[in-house]
Amino acid sequence: MYIYKSSQIKEADKWAEEQGMTAFTLMELSGVGLFNAIKQDLDIHKHHFTIIAGKGNNGGDGIVLARYLQIAGVRCTLFFPLGLPVSAASKAHFDYYSSLGFSVSTNLPDQSGSILVDSLLGIGVKLPLRENIQHVMDWMNRQVAMKVAIDLPTGAASDDGDCDKHAFKADRTYSLHGYKPSRFLFPAASLYGETKVVEIGLPHTSNWKVRSALDVAKSLTYSGRNTHKGTFGHGLLIAGTKDMPGSAALAASGAVSCGAGKLTVQTEKEAVPIIASHVPEAMYQINPHIELDHSFDAIAAGCGRPSNDKMETLIEELLAQSKPVILDAGALYPRSYAKKKCPIIVTPHPGEFSRMTGKEIVYVQRTRLEAASAYAVENNVTVVLKGEYTVTAFADGSGYVNVTGNDGLSKGGSGDVLTGLILALVLRNKNIKEAVADAVYLHGYCADKWKEAYPAQTMRPSYISQIIAEAANEILKET
Ligand SMILES: NC(=O)C1=CN([C@@H]2O[C@H](COP(=O)(O)OP(=O)(O)OC[C@H]3O[C@@H](n4cnc5c(N)ncnc54)[C@H](O)[C@@H]3O)[C@@H](O)[C@H]2O)[C@@H](O)CC1
Ligand SMILES: Nc1ncnc2c1ncn2[C@@H]1O[C@H](COP(=O)(O)OP(=O)(O)O)[C@@H](O)[C@H]1O
Ligand SMILES: [K+]
Structure with a gap:
């Protein structure tokens, strides 16, 4: 399994885009990869998913995951407590999701479903977390639910072991394309829980690996x-x-x-x-x-x-x-x-x-x-x-x-x-x-x-x- 710094992921995305693989398609591949990995690990029909999405591409992955869950007939609600998507690919997926009649909310619910998905921030994070997101994290960390992070737990840095004290404490994390260095660097490493890598069809170019x-x-x-x-x-x-x-x-x-x-x-x-x-x-x-x-x-x-x-x-x-x-x-x-x-x-x-x-x-x-x-x-x-x-x-x-x-x-x-x-x-x-x-x-x-x-x-x-x-x-x- 490979390890990628955020700059390498951005380069890989840019390269893919130059070859005709759009950000929209990569987000689709991320979402479907997440859905399949989660389906393999959990009895999804027994659960109610609460997905908390951010305005960037990490949030976009959550939107695609929500669509696959909805289509599979799994109970799922999607929240944007920081506001609706702003990145182009996320917006496009949001529009498609809405066009299928699935609703979203910008207010947090009273309590989470049995699986709480952190789709707020990924490799775009800059620490410390802003105050508005700290409140969301505190609410998320208080919930009694299985806590699942997409790509990395919100509030963990990507490339070093730094983390915000309000960061999401995940039970499991599904990392896209490869591990991020913070998975192995403390204190951030202790936020990840069990971590799996989800392949999204990009070729592997990193010369850092986890030995097997x-x-x-x-x-x-x-x-x-x-x-x-x-x-x-x-x-x-x-x-x-x-x-x-x-x-x-x-x-x-x-x-x-x-x-x-x-x-x-x-x-x-x-x-x-x-x-x-x-x-x-x-x-x-x-x-x-x-x-x-x-x-x-x-x-x-x-x-x-x-x-x-x-x-x-x-x-x-x-x-x-x-x-x-x-x-x-x-x-x-x-x-x-x-x-x-x-x-x-x-x-x-x-x-x-x-x-x-x-x-x-x-x-x-x-x-x-x-x-x-x-x-x-x-x-x-x-x-x-x-x-x-x-x-x-x-x-x-x-x-x-x-x-x-x-x-x-x-x-x-x-x-x-x-x-x-x-x-x-x-x-x-x-x-x-x-x-x-x-x-x-x-x-x-x-x-x-x-x-x-x-x-x-x-x-x-x-x-x-x-x-x-x-x-x-x-x-x-x-x-
Ligand atoms: N090759 C890959 O691995 C792919 C990854 N994707 C996803 O894209 C993510 C990266 O997306 P983005 O670059 O849009 O970044 P993020 O979605 O991680 O976050 C960017 C947003 O968060 C805000 N933000 C950053 N630090 C903050 C802080 N401290 N407090 C509050 N807000 C803060 C920024 O202002 C920006 O609006 C990845 O983590 C992954 O989930 C996929 O969608 C596409 C392919
Ligand atoms: N919690 C831990 N998890 C994994 N490996 C550990 C842990 N604690 C110590 N080790 C390993 O044990 C070894 C300790 O080496 P070192 O600190 O040089 O000890 P000493 O000099 O006393 O032999 C290293 O290989 C280190 O990676
Ligand atoms: K996340």
């Missing part, structure tokens, strides 16, 4: 014949100190459980027995340097390590060699990657990303897709900006939003395991973009499997590695 099980299956398919441990790559994990051996153990377990052919852990001497007791499959190295002509196929560095001069020296060595490097935790610091000779993947949580970029965490969180993408493009690196709806942004401007994972992962150590998973999949898959996005998906999927069976808070990061086998099976079954 189908996309990930390839990374998890074992296709080896006549293989040996070298076939699946030799990873180097530079992690852990005598005070923080756990991070290295978690990352190393993740890497080994996810398919790394061979793993060497570079760590402090005192940490070796502790890590080895959890990961007997790994080999250990104390020498804190990396040669230019080393034999590793990919390197991950930083879990359980402080940011200090020693780390910076090591990173200079890493940037000078050619194999893919994953930088996490202590290896994440403001720096230039201009001299790098290797593909770089940085995996910051919002706090680390704020430290790397000098941008405030609140700003980072509201603009995660843009912020991660800008950093990836400027620095020619891959960014995994962690958190709910982890954003993976690539140097070519494309990216993924991840929808697996839950609050069970909000525990120290989850990120270390993710680094291990990324290392393993980068070792196994020459396509780094796929490998990174698949590791993020699988990591969250493991947590979702746990939450299906147990309370989320009982999840431990170390369980992720144990769940990988079952999770991989499930993902393959889904495809």
Whole structure:
């Protein structure tokens, strides 16, 4: 499924219009798409629909939906509390609706029918909401009804996570042509409820997508014949100190459980027995340097390590060699990657990303897709900006939003395991973009499997590695 900013939707509409696909027709396709999607999800004849429409094209979609409901014999009333339509396409649909003898009202009813449809504002919204619309939103939010938003909940921004405090709190949202970024950006994301995308026949042009099980299956398919441990790559994990051996153990377990052919852990001497007791499959190295002509196929560095001069020296060595490097935790610091000779993947949580970029965490969180993408493009690196709806942004401007994972992962150590998973999949898959996005998906999927069976808070990061086998099976079954 694709993600579109409002400017991209407007460009798509303009392009379609230039090809002869009028705004009137696109609105018809939106309305019929909405009707079919709602009909599929709900027993529409058991309900009474109250559609609250705005003066723009979002309101026009509501008019078309109302017509299909009326024609199907479903109880439906259409209201324009802000006044009658003004956009040309909406006006034309309004006239057609009225010509069929269906009535409308500009006053709000005493109470809503069992389904309340928000067709007030879509991607044309400018925050904050005007006072007249705030009153309407307050009335809508007070209603006892199933609340359905068209395209996006009124009062949520489209392209960032901003929202008005009077915004519509939807139980479900039907988004047209693709998700809007705010679906994945807080606080706006919490207004959407369950979200479905309704296709309206426009071709897909976005290079931002939500990754699905189908996309990930390839990374998890074992296709080896006549293989040996070298076939699946030799990873180097530079992690852990005598005070923080756990991070290295978690990352190393993740890497080994996810398919790394061979793993060497570079760590402090005192940490070796502790890590080895959890990961007997790994080999250990104390020498804190990396040669230019080393034999590793990919390197991950930083879990359980402080940011200090020693780390910076090591990173200079890493940037000078050619194999893919994953930088996490202590290896994440403001720096230039201009001299790098290797593909770089940085995996910051919002706090680390704020430290790397000098941008405030609140700003980072509201603009995660843009912020991660800008950093990836400027620095020619891959960014995994962690958190709910982890954003993976690539140097070519494309990216993924991840929808697996839950609050069970909000525990120290989850990120270390993710680094291990990324290392393993980068070792196994020459396509780094796929490998990174698949590791993020699988990591969250493991947590979702746990939450299906147990309370989320009982999840431990170390369980992720144990769940990988079952999770991989499930993902393959889904495809
Ligand atoms: N390609 C697509 O996805 C298509 C989308 N369509 C619909 O068109 C919508 C966009 O239509 P518009 O561009 O007309 O925009 P909207 O319908 O979202 O709203 C525009 C109107 O809202 C008013 N407004 C904006 N901010 C306000 C605020 N804070 N308080 C009060 N009023 C405010 C504006 O003055 C304007 O009159 C989409 O969200 C979607 O529902 C379809 O109709 C056609 C195809
Ligand atoms: N509520 C949540 N929903 C989805 N994923 C989450 C949630 N909370 C945490 N995570 C994931 O857990 C991991 C936490 O990583 P991080 O903050 O680096 O922790 P640590 O450094 O302690 O290991 C990230 O992959 C993040 O996306
Ligand atoms: K809406």
